[in-house]
Amino acid sequence: VEDQRARWERKCSRTAKELLETEHKYLEQLDLVVTYFVTILKAKGTLKPAVLETIFGPLEAIYSSSHVLSFHLERGNLGPGLESFCQSLDLYGHYAENLEQANKTLKEQLRKNKSFRRFKKLQESRPQFQGRELEDLLTLPLQRLHQYKHFFRDLLENTSPDSAEHLKLARAVKSVSEISQWVQGITEKRENSLQLLRVQKLLKGQKTQVLTPGRWYIREGWLLVVPSKGEELKRRMFFLFSDILIAAKPCHPLHPLNSHKLACQAVYPLHQCTVDKVFGHTRSQGGLLSLSFPHKTLLLMSSDQQDINDWYQSLTSAVR
Numbered sequence: 001v002e003d004q005r006a007r008w009e010r011k012c013s014r015t016a017k018e019l020l021e022t023e024h025k026y027l028e029q030l031d032l033v034v035t036y037f038v039t040i041l042k043a044k045g046t047l048k049p050a051v052l053e054t055i056f057g058p059l060e061a062i063y064s065s066s067h068v069l070s071f072h073l074e075r076g077n078l079g080p081g082l083e084s085f086c087q088s089l090d091l092y093g094h095y096a097e098n099l100e101q102a103n104k105t106l107k108e109q110l111r112k113n114k115s116f117r118r119f120k121k122l123q124e125s126r127p128q129f130q131g132r133e134l135e136d137l138l139t140l141p142l143q144r145l146h147q148y149k150h151f152f153r154d155l156l157e158n159t160s161p162d163s164a165e166h167l168k169l170a171r172a173v174k175s176v177s178e179i180s181q182w183v184q185g186i187t188e189k190r191e192n193s194l195q196l197l198r199v200q201k202l203l204k205g206q207k208t209q210v211l212t213p214g215r216w217y218i219r220e221g222w223l224l225v226v227p228s229k230g231e232e233l234k235r236r237m238f239f240l241f242s243d244i245l246i247a248a249k250p251c252h253p254l255h256p257l258n259s260h261k262l263a264c265q266a267v268y269p270l271h272q273c274t275v276d277k278v279f280g281h282t283r284s285q286g287g288l289l290s291l292s293f294p295h296k297t298l299l300l301m302s303s304d305q306q307d308i309n310d311w312y313q314s315l316t317s318a319v320r
Contacts, residue, residue, distance in 0.1 A: 012155060027066050030066065031063070032128060038059065046115055051105060055105050057098040059141070062088075065088035079164065082152070086171065089176060092141055092145045093186075097186055099139075120134060152169065156169040196210050196212075204251055208246065214243075215241050215242055222236070224300065226288065226299035240311075241318070243270055247265045249263055268293055268298070275290070275319055286305055
């Protein structure tokens with residue numbers, strides 16, 4: 001037991017030391033943004049207060065909470081330090097929620113506001129920035145949140161369960177995991193919106209409404225449609241979402257506007273669909289999927305075994 005405790009203590013102090021070292025580095029980088037951008041911009045009035053607030057969000061408050069954490073860690077007060085730090089963890093969630101709008105506003109200001117464009121270039125050319133741009137520094141809090149999760153977990157695993165610190169560490173791990181999930185959800189939603197928008201732009205015309213609240217993009221790819229009567233196979237692009245399957249064909253390559261687009265052929269709702277493998281569970285080349293809808297059966301083929309298996313998995317889980 002004594003050996004185990006000594007091992008735990010060694011590992012714990014090593015992790016705490018690393019947490020402090022990386023926290024100092026993180027604070028240095030945040031300091032660049034707060035000192036050379038936020039504070040000076042407030043004093044100069046180059047940006048309107050609302051614009052400044054949109055671009056930097058709760059960055060100053062995040063900076064302050066890290067200062068407090070660093071202060072406690074330097075004195076070896078790990079438990080109290082994490083306890084007070086976790087009370088301000090929500091800031092990271094709000095920061096993630098604001099980030100997309102922050103980037104949009106920053107780009108807009110760089111395009112329209114000549115004095116801000118000059119100011120940004122001048123600040124980034126300072127030796128302290130080491131060639132980094134403001135855009136790179138603004139993503140730091142979310143990268144740091146990811147690191148906190150690992151540090152806190154390591155500290156918890158190497159702290160004796162009957163020590164006073166253990167409970168505080170367990171709470172810290174729980175808090176940071178919850179905030180990480182919140183941030184992960186924001187990131188996934190944003191990526192999904194971008195995928196929906198991309199598919200909407202790929203399809204010719206506005207008849208097919210891809211951008212629908214609650215819809216999730218799953219996958220896309222080329223498959224061969226096997227006609228019911230002995231006609232030749234038709235190559236179609238399929239887009240699979242959480243609620244529909246879209247079949248599309250390429251527009252004419254010489255079309256002046258839509259040569260790179262796809263024309264929507266059909267939209268299949270998935271709520272009354274059943275999916276079966278016709279063959280494809282064999283070792284033969286490729287396979288065939290049968291999709292049954294109330295008024296239609298769709299036979300889809302691929303010469304790639306792995307591809308048809310992946311489509312089968314994706315379709316069955318979407319239907320489910």
